[in-house]
Structures are given as structure tokens and as C-alpha cells.
Amino acid sequence: MTSYSDPSHSTGADATALTDAPDEALRRSLGVGRRRFLSTCTAVAAGAVAAPVFGASPALAHGRDHDHGNDHGRGQVLVPPHKRGIILYTVRDATARDPLAGDLPSGFREVFKQLARHGYRQVEFAGYRQHANAPGGDNLETVEGARLLRRWLDEYGLRAQGNHGFIPSSWPLTAADKDTFKKHLEIANILGMDHMGTGGDPTGSSYRADWDVAADKWNALGEIARREGIKLYTHNHDSAYGFLLDRGPLDDQGRPTRSSGIRKLEYFLKITDPKLVWLEMDIFWAHVAQYKFHTYTAADGSTRRNVFDPAGLVKRHNKRYPLFHAKDGVVDTTNGMGWDMVPFGTGDIDYTTFFSRVGLSNYRNPMVEDDNSPSATDPAQSLREAKISYDGMAALRRRR
Numbered sequence: 275m276t277s278y279s280d281p282s283h284s285t286g287a288d289a290t291a292l293t294d295a296p297d298e299a300l301r302r303s304l305g306v307g308r309r310r311f312l313s314t315c316t317a318v319a320a321g322a323v324a325a326p327v328f329g330a331s332p333a334l335a336h337g338r339d340h341d342h343g344n345d346h347g348r349g350q351v352l353v354p355p356h357k358r359g360i361i362l363y364t365v366r367d368a369t370a371r372d373p374l375a376g377d378l379p380s381g382f383r384e385v386f387k388q389l390a391r392h393g394y395r396q397v398e399f400a401g402y403r404q405h406a407n408a409p410g411g412d413n414l415e416t417v418e419g420a421r422l423l424r425r426w427l428d429e430y431g432l433r434a435q436g437n438h439g440f441i442p443s444s445w446p447l448t449a450a451d452k453d454t455f456k457k458h459l460e461i462a463n464i465l466g467m468d469h470m471g472t473g474g475d476p477t478g479s480s481y482r483a484d485w486d487v488a489a490d491k492w493n494a495l496g497e498i499a500r501r502e503g504i505k506l507y508t509h510n511h512d513s514a515y516g517f518l519l520d521r522g523p524l525d526d527q528g529r530p531t532r533s534s535g536i537r538k539l540e541y542f543l544k545i546t547d548p549k550l551v552w553l554e555m556d557i558f559w560a561h562v563a564q565y566k567f568h569t570y571t572a573a574d575g576s577t578r579r580n581v582f583d584p585a586g587l588v589k590r591h592n593k594r595y596p597l598f599h600a601k602d603g604v605v606d607t608t609n610g611m612g613w614d615m616v617p618f619g620t621g622d623i624d625y626t627t628f629f630s631r632v633g634l635s636n637y638r639n640p641m642v643e644d645d646n647s648p649s650a651t652d653p654a655q656s657l658r659e660a661k662i663s664y665d666g667m668a669a670l671r672r673r674r
Contacts, residue, residue: 349671352629353640358667359396359435360389360642361599363473365656367648369404378653381408383426385657390430392661393668397427398597398641399437400473402461417457420464427465434465435639436554436597438473438509445491455495459502469597469639470499471507471554475514476542481529482520485538489545496550507552507597512611514539515563515582521573533570535580537563543591553594556643558601558615560584561623565612585631593637600625600640600667617659618642619666630672642667 362369362385371380379388381404389397402419406412410422427434440458442451462470476488492508499506518541521532543553564582572578588595602621603613613623632638642663647656 349674351668352626352635352670352672353667354635355393355668356395356433357635357639358394358642358664359398359639360394360660360663361398361400361436361438363400363438364642364644364647364663365389365660366400367653367656369408371653372405372407374407376653379657381405381410382414382423383409383429386426386430386432388657389660390432392657392664394642394660394664395431396433396435396639396641398435399439399465401437401439415461417460417464420461424465434462434467435641436467436469436471436507437462437465438471441472441474441495445487447494452498455498456502459499459504462504463502467504469505469507469552469554471509471552471597473509475511475539476508478513480516480519480538482518482541485518485541486545489542489551492542492551493547496547496552500550505552505596506550507554508542509554509599510539510556510559512559512562512566514542515560516567517570517580531571532573532575535570535572535578537567537582540587543594548591548594551594552596553591554597554599555584555588555595556599556601557584557623557625557628558599558603558613558643560587561603562611562613566610585628588632593634595632596637596639598638598640599643600663601643601645602663602666615644615646617644617647617666618663619669620662626670626673629670640667 362382365385368379368385368388369382371378373380373384379385386397402415402423403413404410410419413419414423424434437458440454442448442455444451447455459470476492477484479485492506496506515537517533518536518538519530519532520534520536520541521530523531525531539553560582561584564584568581569577569579600618602616602618602623602625604616604621606612606614613621618625629635629638629640642660644659644663647659649655
């Protein structure tokens with residue numbers, strides 16, 4: 275396997291032995307003032323998220339003015355209108371809905387129409403299936419289906435910007451998997467995508483050897499994608515930002531039990547070719563990782579602190595993060611994750627600061643996502659919350 279940069283890791287100033295007062299060590303590692311530390315909720319202290327102080331409603335606390343697409347509000351717009359997107363997984367109940375069963379939007383075409391009315395200009399697919407009674411039938415995962423989808427996207431002024439689709443399970447690649455992968459690249463090109471990816475991590479393992487194999491595979495897939503003019507990306511959940519097990523002593527199966535302090539996906543970034551492999555940060559799950567994975571056991575057996583800074587990682591790797599999942603969350607220190615998912619703009623994650631720090635607003639592609647929007651009792655909920663989320667994203671302004 276070719277390493278494209280030195281995979282060794284120095285924990286530096288953001289990793290400290292647990293000798294300081296936890297809140298103070300945390301505040302310094304995030305580089306925030308004491309007042310901001312107490313009034314935001316993007317940190318872990320002594321194994322729990324520090325309780326934030328919110329004296330106003332979430333919209334007011336974030337300085338959001340819901341201008342419904344008017345981009346002349348306070349400060350500079352953080353997400354330009356043409357970059358406001360949504361992953362269709364958020365409204366999966368609507369694309370899967372039987373158009374003969376009622377008057378609500380159903381199937382891809384009607385959902386595109388409604389999302390365009392809300393103001394969205396980009397969509398990310400989560401597969402190409404819809405209800406069988408919708409125009410085009412149930413399976414549009416074909417060249418013909420892609421042409422139909424592209425026609426509808428163009429009709430409503432939408433741009434496809436990615437898909438959580440097929441990544442071969444085989445390695446080395448079987449001929450069948452390679453052919454299927456190439457078919458998906460062809461579909462992506464028909465749809466006009468710059469990016470194609472997956473909703474899963476490169477591997478679920480914590481061991482360096484498995485991430486080495488994953489990097490070899492993704493470099494190979496990325497080269498195939500590049501030849502077709504597509505950037506291949508992987509999407510994270512919280513576990514990918516946990517700590518790599520890459521130091522001794524070994525367990526009874528010969529595997530390391532301690533860590534150098536480098537996070538798994540950070541290691542993956544170091545050993546994959548930046549011209550071939552790209553990333554989509556799920557900002558909600560990155561904050562869950564910040565809550566969960568803040569200490570590790572070093573090679574000498576000591577417990578070390580290293581608080582994850584999602585925006586800092588994006589800045590260090592800059593253009594390798596062309597896409598985001600923009601999920602919001604409210605603080606919940608009782609559920610083991612630190613956050614509960616809510617529609618974008620109604621939660622506590624400080625997206626004003628995040629988007630201000632990462633910059634490159636005309637390069638990034640943030641896609642609204644809320645896993646919980648579909649409702650078993652309220653069939654209109656997901657599209658209604660999609661509008662709430664759009665308004666929340668449109669209202670983000672850089673602080674003056």
C-alpha cells in the first residue's frame with residue numbers, strides 16, 4: 275500500500291494527560307473563550323457534554339432571520355442559494371409513497387417539484403427506488419431511469435450532487451462488482467453529479483491493518499471514478515472518528531489494544547490519495563464523536579485527552595471535504611450520544627461558527643438530513659420539516 279503522507283501522529287497541544295481540570299483542558303483544546311464555552315454545546319467535559327446556556331429560542335440564539343430565500347439579511351450568507359441541498363433519505367417516505375393513495379407528493383418527480391418550491395437547488399440521492407405506481411416505475415437504477423430523473427431535475431431547476439449508492443463489497447474487485455460500479459458511475463454522469471459515494475464508513479474496524487486494506491480499495495475505486503470524471507466520497511458516522519488501535523500490548527489474537535491518539539478517519543485521510551478519495555462529513559455524527567471519543571489509552575497505559583474538533587479537521591484537509599450532511603441536534607446527555615436529531619435550524623449545534631470556520635462556501639455542498647423526519651402517523655411531516663430545514667439553512671449569516 276502506498277502512503278501519501280507520514281501516517282505517524284503527534285497528539286500535540288490538543289492531547290493532554292488528565293491532570294488539568296476537565297472543563298479548562300477542554301476549553302483550551304477547542305480554542306474558545308470562557309464565555310463562548312459556556313454558551314455553546316460542542317464539547318465534552320469529564321465524559322459528558324457541558325450544559326449550554328440558552329436564554330432564547332434556537333432561532334434567536336443562532337441569530338437566524340427566516341427570510342425565505344431573501345439573501346439581503348444581516349451579515350454575509352453562509353450557504354449560497356445554489357448550494358442549499360437535501361439528501362432524499364430525509365423524505366424517503368414521500369418518494370416511496372403510492373401516488374394513488376392520496377394527494378400528498380409522491381415519487382421522485384413530485385418530490386422534486388415540492389423541494390424546488392421550498393427553495394432547494396441540490397439533491398443527494400440515497401438510491402434510485404420509488405413507489406411502483408409513480409412515473410417511471412419502482413426502479414430507476416438504470417441508464418433509462420437516470421435519463422428520466424435528469425429530465426425531472428432539469429424541469430425543476432435542481433442539481434444532483436451525489437448518491438449514497440453502490441460500493442463493491444469485494445476486494446480484490448470481482449468482475450461483476452467492477453461492472454456494477456461502472457454502471458453507477460455512468461448513472462452519476464447522466465444525472466450530472468460531480469460526486470458519487472456511500473453512506474457507510476470505509477471499514478467498521480478499529481485496527482490499523484484493516485484501514486490499510488480499506489485505503490488500498492478506495493484508492494483503486496477512486497482511480498476508476500476519476501477516469502469517469504467523478505469524485506468518489508465516503509460518509510462518516512461517529513465511530514469513524516473514534517481512536518485507531520495501533521499500539522501494543524497485543525491481545526491474544528495479536529491485535530493492538532492501545533492507541534497513538536490518531537482517529538480512524540484521520541488515518542484514512544493520511545493514507546489515501548487526495549486526488550482519488552474525498553469525504554462527506556456528517557456534522558451531527560461528528561459532534562456525537564466529539565461527545566463519545568475524547569480520551570484514549572496511550573502505548574504506556576496512561577489515559578490521554580484529545581477532544582475532537584470537526585471544523586478543524588475540515589480546515590486541515592480543506593478541499594477533501596466537498597460535501598456535508600447538515601443535521602441539527604439538541605443536547606441530550608442521557609442517550610449515550612450527547613445529541614438528539616432535530617430539523618435543521620431548530621437545534622443547538624452552532625452551524626454559524628462551523629460554516630464560518632470551514633469557509634469555501636461556493637465549494638462546499640451541505641445537504642440537509644434528518645433521519646427522523648418520516649412519521650408513521652403524520653404523512654406530511656417529512657416534506658414539512660424539509661421546508662423548516664431549508665429556512666434554517668437560508669437564514670445562516672456570518673456574525674459581524
